[in-house]
Amino acid sequence: MLEQKHNIKAWIYLLPALVLLVVFTFYPIVNAFILVFMEGYRYIDGTWTGWTLTGNIRYVLNSQLFWDAMRNTLVIVFVSVPISVIISLFIAVWLNSIKRLQGTFQTIFFLPYVTNSIAIGMAFAVIFNRDFGLFNLILGLFSIDPINWVGTGASWGRAMTALMVFIVWNGLAFKIIVFLSGLQSIDKQYYDAARIDSASKRRVFLKITVPLLSPMIAFITITSFIGAFKEYTAVVGMFGENLNPGGGGRNMMITIVGLVYESLGQVYPGATSEAAAAAIILFFMTLLLTLFNMYISKKRVHY
Amino acid sequence: METIQIRLENLTKIFQQKGKEETVAVKDLDITIPAGKLIGLLGPSGCGKSTTLYMISGLLRPTTGKIYFGDNEVTNIPPENRGIGLVFQNYALYPHMTVRQNIMFPLENLKFPKEEALNRAQKYADLVGIGHLMDRKPKQLSGGQQQRVAIARALVKEPRVLLLDEPLSNLDARLRLQTREEIKRIQRETGITTIFVTHDQEEAMSISDEIVVMKDGVQQQKGEPQKVYDKPNNMFVAKFLGNPPINLFEGRVSDGEVLVGEMKFGTSKGKAQEVMVGVRPEGFKRVKQGGFEVHVEFVETIGRDTTLIIRNPLDETKTFRAIIDADERVEADSKVRLSVKPNKMFLFDKESGELV
Numbered sequence: 001m002l003e004q005k006h007n008i009k010a011w012i013y014l015l016p017a018l019v020l021l022v023v024f025t026f027y028p029i030v031n032a033f034i035l036v037f038m039e040g041y042r043y044i045d046g047t048w049t050g051w052t053l054t055g056n057i058r059y060v061l062n063s064q065l066f067w068d069a070m071r072n073t074l075v076i077v078f079v080s081v082p083i084s085v086i087i088s089l090f091i092a093v094w095l096n097s098i099k100r101l102q103g104t105f106q107t108i109f110f111l112p113y114v115t116n117s118i119a120i121g122m123a124f125a126v127i128f129n130r131d132f133g134l135f136n137l138i139l140g141l142f143s144i145d146p147i148n149w150v151g152t153g154a155s156w157g158r159a160m161t162a163l164m165v166f167i168v169w170n171g172l173a174f175k176i177i178v179f180l181s182g183l184q185s186i187d188k189q190y191y192d193a194a195r196i197d198s199a200s201k202r203r204v205f206l207k208i209t210v211p212l213l214s215p216m217i218a219f220i221t222i223t224s225f226i227g228a229f230k231e232y233t234a235v236v237g238m239f240g241e242n243l244n245p246g247g248g249g250r251n252m253m254i255t256i257v258g259l260v261y262e263s264l265g266q267v268y269p270g271a272t273s274e275a276a277a278a279a280i281i282l283f284f285m286t287l288l289l290t291l292f293n294m295y296i297s298k299k300r301v302h303y
Numbered sequence: 304m305e306t307i308q309i310r311l312e313n314l315t316k317i318f319q320q321k322g323k324e325e326t327v328a329v330k331d332l333d334i335t336i337p338a339g340k341l342i343g344l345l346g347p348s349g350c351g352k353s354t355t356l357y358m359i360s361g362l363l364r365p366t367t368g369k370i371y372f373g374d375n376e377v378t379n380i381p382p383e384n385r386g387i388g389l390v391f392q393n394y395a396l397y398p399h400m401t402v403r404q405n406i407m408f409p410l411e412n413l414k415f416p417k418e419e420a421l422n423r424a425q426k427y428a429d430l431v432g433i434g435h436l437m438d439r440k441p442k443q444l445s446g447g448q449q450q451r452v453a454i455a456r457a458l459v460k461e462p463r464v465l466l467l468d469e470p471l472s473n474l475d476a477r478l479r480l481q482t483r484e485e486i487k488r489i490q491r492e493t494g495i496t497t498i499f500v501t502h503d504q505e506e507a508m509s510i511s512d513e514i515v516v517m518k519d520g521v522q523q524q525k526g527e528p529q530k531v532y533d534k535p536n537n538m539f540v541a542k543f544l545g546n547p548p549i550n551l552f553e554g555r556v557s558d559g560e561v562l563v564g565e566m567k568f569g570t571s572k573g574k575a576q577e578v579m580v581g582v583r584p585e586g587f588k589r590v591k592q593g594g595f596e597v598h599v600e601f602v603e604t605i606g607r608d609t610t611l612i613i614r615n616p617l618d619e620t621k622t623f624r625a626i627i628d629a630d631e632r633v634e635a636d637s638k639v640r641l642s643v644k645p646n647k648m649f650l651f652d653k654e655s656g657e658l659v
Contacts, residue, residue, distance in 0.1 A: 189395035192362050197409035197456070198383040207408070211399040302399035 035276035040269040049269070056270070056277040065251060066278065069259040072235075073282075075160060076167060076255065077228040077289075084168040084175060085221055091172065092179035093209060106180070113173035121237015124166040125150055128238075135162075150238065152246025159245045159253055167234050171227075175220050182216035183209070211302050218297040222290055229286045232257040256282045306339040306496055307373040307463050309359065314368035316354050316520075328354040330520040332368070336498060336513075341490045343507035343528075344500045346517035347543070352500045355517070356466050359498065361385050372463060385464075388457030388495075392469040394449050396441040402428065402452050403437040409460045427455040431489060447478045454486070458493065465490070467499035471506055483510050504544050508532065516540050533646075538656035541581050541649055547610070549649075550623040554580040556659075561650065564617050566595035568643045571650060573659050579651040584610065586647025587625035589633075594642030602635050609633065613641075 035041060036056050040049035060066050095105055112120060127134045128149035136146040148154045149162040190212065194204045210217070235243050235253050243254045254262070256278055263275035314332040319325045329351040336342050344352040357363040359370060361382030369378045377385050396405050403424055410420040428434040431451040433444075441449055450470065457465055470486065471479045487510045490497045501507050507514045508528040516523040516531065516539075524536045535541035541549050554563040557575045561568045568580055588594075600622060601612040609629045615621040625641060633639055650659040 187393075187395070189391050189393060190397060193389070193391060193395040193397075194408075195362065195382045196360060196387065196389045198412045198460075199408070200412065203412060208397060211397075214399075 032276045032279055035273050036280055038273050041273050042267075042269045043272045044267065056273040057281070059270075060274055060277045060281065065254060065262075066256075066259060068251065069254045069256045069278075072160070072253060073229060073231065073255045073257075076163075076231050077225060080164050080167045080171070081221065081224045081228050083164070084171045085217070085224060087168065088172045088175035088220075089179055089210075089213075089217070092176045092183055093205065095176065095180055096183040106177075109176050110173050112170055113177070117170060117233045118237040120170055121166060121234055124162070124169075125238050128162040128165075150245050154245040156252055159239070163234065163238055163253065166238055167228075167231065170234060171224065175224070178216055178220055179213065182213045186212050214297075214301040218293070218301045222293045222297075225289055225293065226286055229282060229289075230257050231255050232261065306494055308338040309336040309464060309496060309498070310334070310371040311336075311355070311359070312369040312371070314355070314358060314370065315366050316351070316358060316363065317366045328520050329358070329365075332520075332522055334515055334522065334525060336496060338496055339494045340512040341487065341497045341499070341510060343511035343514040344498060344517060345504060345507040345514050345543070346502065346523075348502055349519075350517040351520035352502075352517050353468055354520075356468055356498060356500045359464070360387055360389050360466050362389075386460075386462050387464045387466060388460065388462040390450070390453045390457050390465075390467045390470055392472060394441075394453040394473075396449055396452055396456070398441055401438050401440055402433065402444070405441070405452055406437075406455045406459050409456065413460060423459055424455075427459045428452075430458070430492065431455045431485070446474050447482055450474065450482060451485075454489065458489070458495070463496065465493075465495045465497040467497065469500055469502070471501070471503070479506070486510060505546060508544065516543060518543075535581075535649060536658055538579060538581065538651040541651070545583055547584050547624050547626075549581045549583050550625075552580045552582070552615075552623075553617065553653075554578055554650075556650065561648065566597075566616065568595075569645055569648050571659075573650065576659075577653050578659055579653055579656075581649040581651060582643055583647055584624040584626040586644050587611075587627065587641045588644055589627050589631055590640050590642045592640065594640045596638050596640050599633055599635060599637050599639055602633055604629060611639070 037051055037053065038048040039052045039055060091109065095102060130136060130146050130148045130151045135149065139147065147158060149158050190208055191204065194208055232255055235255055235258060239245055239253050240247055243258055244250045244252045260275045260278050263271050263278065311332050311334045314329055316329040317325050317327050332355060344355060346352045354363060358365050361380065365378065369376055371377065397408065400408065406424040406428055407420050410423060425434060428437060431454050433448055433451045433455065436444060436448060441452065444452065471482055474482055483506055511528055513526060514528050514531055515525045518539050524531050524540045531540065532544050535544065552563040554561060554568065555577050556571045556573050559570055559572065561571050561580060563580055597616065598614045599611050600614050603610040607629050608626050609631060611625045611627060611633060612622050613625060615623055651657065652659055
């Protein structure tokens, strides 16, 4: 009896959150799955012409734009995430080891977190500007000719490099803070013990810091992968709504979420279903990688 | 294993925190620790004993003074090059490594060949009696087992000095007795110069070859435990050693007699003055005649000892203790005659607490 009462109370407490989740999360997910199987759906009047099992998915898979988006997304996921995790780990370890000005540096590194991505993207677009950007100015000091990173006609490789620098930098703040709090919760005695045990700096880092920080590293890696799969704002911030260096209509820097957004903006019948199909593909890719991550962390993470 | 003597010369440690007064944790410590001995650093918390240990380890740098291992000065040598083993109070076992990996860690750092490292780790694990637990993680071990792993890890590189910080404080009473004998045995078998820190006088007395009693960063007395117990230098040492603690009375010396109130405790050649008279509970003796008469409030008989809890004639609200032979039968709420064994009475200066 007692337990049942408690159950009812628990459900009542959960109700506000549950209602919001059902309306704004679960229902849209279910709806997206249904949309994938609809043919000729028009969201303006909610009509559709029939059902199809794989039609929308096949349509998406056959479009060049989808593969552009896929390529860009995968590069963002598999290049920017490892780089930013590793860099932020080193910065956190460094921040943790300095005594002077630690607070100042923490603030500096955390500032990007409280700044709007679009604004930062626009700032980076200026930094990477061919003629007066800071980046080329620095390259100029090494007698390297100005490079067209993000202007009209910039190559995919250059645009992507600039985008990577931005995404990595933009993601550092949060990771550093999480790692730093993790480092500060590690018992100092382990480091004293390691000194007594004559461990080199490298071995202390690899054998003590990294394993003891592994729950944080796993958490950051998994959430960063998921975040990178969803990347879109960074591209808009840097290249504008056309997702192309210097504007224009090629959508060269499009990502999968960018594609979903693009498709939703179209009014022809079936466009919404294509967006749903791309979203579902993204969903399963994210799911697979997360499962793989969890499998690895079960073996490698020490809680 | 080579054994070395450790010498501390005018060792002083001052902690300076921003905006706060400086704290003198250790002051002008001059101690020589003979090679191959087990030394107990003893004192109440905050007396600087752990600070001293960490300075010997190199994890803390002394403010002034020098530390010698044998003939070599090591004051400015970092801990990793001092060749010491240290057992931390909380053991500081690496939680993500197995027992074997924990014990092997120092050897891997010193680039031992894998085969030899494995053999040595096993040898020391066997020595401390945890050789069958090599694949466990520290969390899966009891406190006593973790402590042994910590000792094995400290010993495995065959250091010249073994340092133990409150090694028994995290163990329950029974395990504590067992482990302290174990530490003694391991120290004997390896012959390694060992220093351990404790606030528990019984622990220090029972296993140390010598004890160093400290108070407020200053050494009070050093010597064999029994000698320090029998001949304390001052009131602090007398009070700190012994359980039940020493009885202290306000008394005086006059005409060569030591008097507490009207009771004659003994004789003294010292000049006439007010003194504190210290008598250990076992320093009293029951006598048929002579001595002085006291009122016994309670009697505790535990095993071979009978403890009399006696009303203090100087202050009706206080009591003191006397331990007499269990064969003697004494009733509670009765009168007995006691005298003081001459060599069990100490006279301390009222102001300084020094032995008179």
